[in-house]
Amino acid sequence: xxxxxxxxxxxxxxxxxxxxxxxxxxxxxxxxxxxxxxxxxxxxxxxxxxxxxxxxxxxxxxxxxxxxxxxxxxxxxxxxxxxxxxxxxxxxxxxxxxxxxxxxxxxxxxxxxxxxxxxxxxxxxxxxxxxxxxxxxxxxxxxxxxxxxxxxxxxxxxxxxxxxxxxxxxxxxxxxxxxxxxxxxxxxxxxxxxxxxxxxxxxxxxxxxxxxxxxxxxxxxxxxxxxxxxxxxxxxxxxxxxxxxxxxxxxxxxxxxxxxxxxxxxxxxxxxxxxxxxxxxxxxxxxxxxxxxx
Amino acid sequence: xxxxxxxxxxxxxxxxxxxxxxxxxxxxxxxxxxxxxxxxxxxxxxxxxxxxxxxxxxxxxxxxxxxxxxxxxxxxxxxxxxxxxxxxxxxxxxxxxxxxxxxxxxxxxxxxxxxxxxxxxxxxxxxxxxxxxxxxxxxxxxxxxxxxxxxxxxxxxxxxxxxxxxxxxxxxxxxxxxxxxxxxxxxxxxxxxxxxxxxxxxxxxxxxxxxxxxxxxxxxxxxxxxxxxxxxxxxxxxxxxxxxxxxxxxxxxxxxxxxxxxxxxxxxxxxxxxxxxxxxxxxxxxxxxxxxxxxxxxxxxxxxxxxxxxxxxxxxxxxxxxxxxxxxxxx
Numbered sequence: 001x002x003x004x005x006x007x008x009x010x011x012x013x014x015x016x017x018x019x020x021x022x023x024x025x026x027x028x029x030x031x032x033x034x035x036x037x038x039x040x041x042x043x044x045x046x047x048x049x050x051x052x053x054x055x056x057x058x059x060x061x062x063x064x065x066x067x068x069x070x071x072x073x074x075x076x077x078x079x080x081x082x083x084x085x086x087x088x089x090x091x092x093x094x095x096x097x098x099x100x101x102x103x104x105x106x107x108x109x110x111x112x113x114x115x116x117x118x119x120x121x122x123x124x125x126x127x128x129x130x131x132x133x134x135x136x137x138x139x140x141x142x143x144x145x146x147x148x149x150x151x152x153x154x155x156x157x158x159x160x161x162x163x164x165x166x167x168x169x170x171x172x173x174x175x176x177x178x179x180x181x182x183x184x185x186x187x188x189x190x191x192x193x194x195x196x197x198x199x200x201x202x203x204x205x206x207x208x209x210x211x212x213x214x215x216x217x218x219x220x221x222x223x224x225x226x227x228x229x230x231x232x233x234x235x236x237x238x239x240x241x242x243x244x245x246x247x248x249x250x251x252x253x254x255x256x257x258x259x260x261x262x263x264x265x266x267x268x269x270x271x272x273x274x275x276x277x278x279x280x281x282x283x284x285x286x287x288x289x290x291x292x293x294x
Numbered sequence: 295x296x297x298x299x300x301x302x303x304x305x306x307x308x309x310x311x312x313x314x315x316x317x318x319x320x321x322x323x324x325x326x327x328x329x330x331x332x333x334x335x336x337x338x339x340x341x342x343x344x345x346x347x348x349x350x351x352x353x354x355x356x357x358x359x360x361x362x363x364x365x366x367x368x369x370x371x372x373x374x375x376x377x378x379x380x381x382x383x384x385x386x387x388x389x390x391x392x393x394x395x396x397x398x399x400x401x402x403x404x405x406x407x408x409x410x411x412x413x414x415x416x417x418x419x420x421x422x423x424x425x426x427x428x429x430x431x432x433x434x435x436x437x438x439x440x441x442x443x444x445x446x447x448x449x450x451x452x453x454x455x456x457x458x459x460x461x462x463x464x465x466x467x468x469x470x471x472x473x474x475x476x477x478x479x480x481x482x483x484x485x486x487x488x489x490x491x492x493x494x495x496x497x498x499x500x501x502x503x504x505x506x507x508x509x510x511x512x513x514x515x516x517x518x519x520x521x522x523x524x525x526x527x528x529x530x531x532x533x534x535x536x537x538x539x540x541x542x543x544x545x546x547x548x549x550x551x552x553x554x555x556x557x558x559x560x561x562x563x564x565x566x567x568x569x570x571x572x573x574x575x576x577x578x579x580x581x582x583x584x585x586x587x588x589x590x591x592x593x594x595x596x597x598x599x600x601x602x603x604x605x606x607x608x609x610x611x612x613x614x615x616x617x618x619x620x621x622x623x624x625x
Binding site: 070081119139144149170172175178188207 | 413419436438445475480482513528532535540619622
């Protein structure tokens with residue numbers, strides 16, 4: 001089973017991002033997906049910068065891909081996505097059907113991230129026919145659906161690798177509204193990219209102080225962090241090809257190392273703590289925020 | 295410009311037809327549609343009756359089959375498509391690739407509209423669905439500004455339908471899992487957001503607590519109107535403040551921009567609300583029919599009758615309305 005480092009969901013300063021990937025080059029991850037998939041206004045790194053980061057990681061021996069924006073609004077967003085899809089040097093991870101359509105037109109194989117609604121076997125078949133060779137299970141789906149879809153991939157001999165998000169804030173929703181700017185009483189058009197001040201987002205709690213969500217610009221993430229390290233042996237048995245770690249803080253060395261060790265030994269350890277408590281309910285086909293201690 | 299109206303029951307269907315709908319959309323009684331609530335929606339017989347009423351009045355009937363199918367119960371989505379074709383639906387509104395693919399292959403002549411739940415916001419995504427399923431129309435997610443809708447109308451390979459009035463989804467539809475994060479059930483999987491069986495009302499002295507699967511969504515003082523605990527519209531704490539951190543209870547109302555939507559070439563205006571009463575449907579459809587007719591007859595001198603706005607305000611969530619994402623201020 002491979003380990004994939006998913007794109008950074010938050011807006012970090014350029015130096016933080018570059019340092020992060022310098023470290024990642026030495027981490028025990030097989031694959032690194034880079035790029036901005038949340039907000040087109042985030043410009044500490046531009047498209048060419050992301051492609052350069054990917055090239056450096058490839059030179060360091062990693063498989064690489066660059067991720068596309070998940071929610072497109074302006075025509076300029078579509079141009080950015082189509083430009084990424086026209087370059088054939090770095091493989092592309094599609095997070096919207098505009099990217100799927102462009103990559104099909106280009107005739108290049110592609111992977112898909114967690115933002116595409118792939119809920120059934122027929123969707124897998126059609127996207128494989130369009131060129132998809134790796135997909136990510138939508139985060140609200142659990143073990144039973146995964147089993148059904150893996151069985152289909154196996155019986156139909158689809159040339160398709162399956163990734164499951166195993167660690168990180170769950171990407172729950174996207175909006176036209178920037179919740180971070182609004183919470184700070186700034187108009188979106190004058191946000192001054194203030195989300196850069198919140199490297200792990202802004203926690204949203206109930207009036208009883210129950211952690212519910214995390215604001216990340218136009219994105220709403222889960223309040224707690226997904227952690228499926230305990231499920232690694234089960235996922236390996238099911239035939240999952242790769243686990244996906246979404247950075248939950250700038251310092252990810254220990255978390256990545258503990259996942260890599262668990263994959264290697266097929267024995268999970270408690271995952272080192274991150275910037276919020278852990279949850280795993282979706283895996284059990286329950287409310288995502290639930291945490292089952294194993 | 296077509297006025298597309300909701301019906302969760304035969305009486306609501308009649309109300310929509312009698313008050314001037316050009317088309318009415320409905321769903322069947324299971325999780326194949328995004329308003330799967332107890333006591334709502336149509337069995338085959340009711341759908342057949344609805345069709346008779348629609349045909350008598352020259353009104354179109356659309357069937358929404360707009361959740362995401364799972365393979366364990368695929369036959370339900372298949373049956374819904376077969377049923378919609380059997381009764382002679384003028385269009386099927388669908389979001390899931392499995393549903394669209396089945397409908398397009400099995401019934402190549404059946405008109406397909408792309409549901410808002412497919413979350414297609416741009417010409418590239420619309421081209422994907424057009425290339426595979428020959429969709430004729432797409433309902434746009436409530437995330438685009440008015441200039442973005444105008445631009446997309448130029449580049450779209452298919453006709454566009456936009457939301458004109460009703461409950462406001464803050465999130466890009468079809469890509470929101472807030473409900474399943476708290477309850478395990480979401481619009482995509484079971485066709486309901488913040489499902490009623492997880493709602494709990496609890497009095498605590500003078501205070502009324504609204505909970506969803508145990509989580510406190512809002513707390514109301516005696517002089518406050520309590521709303522349904524849709525989780526994105528709760529009062530939460532962030533940055534040391536307590537406020538409607540995502541969105542306040544409010545309804546979408548786009549009457550102010552009706553002329554620009556028409557000029558942009560938008561083909562249809564959608565009224566949300568299959569979960570609402572026949573009286574609600576009658577009121578909202580009547581006002582929108584009057585507004586559209588008045589606009590079409592007086593395109594250079596369109597003026598909103600203040601009574602229309604007050605009639606819409608009366609039935610709005612939280613007694614307030616917004617133009618939503620169409621204006622950058624809301625975003």
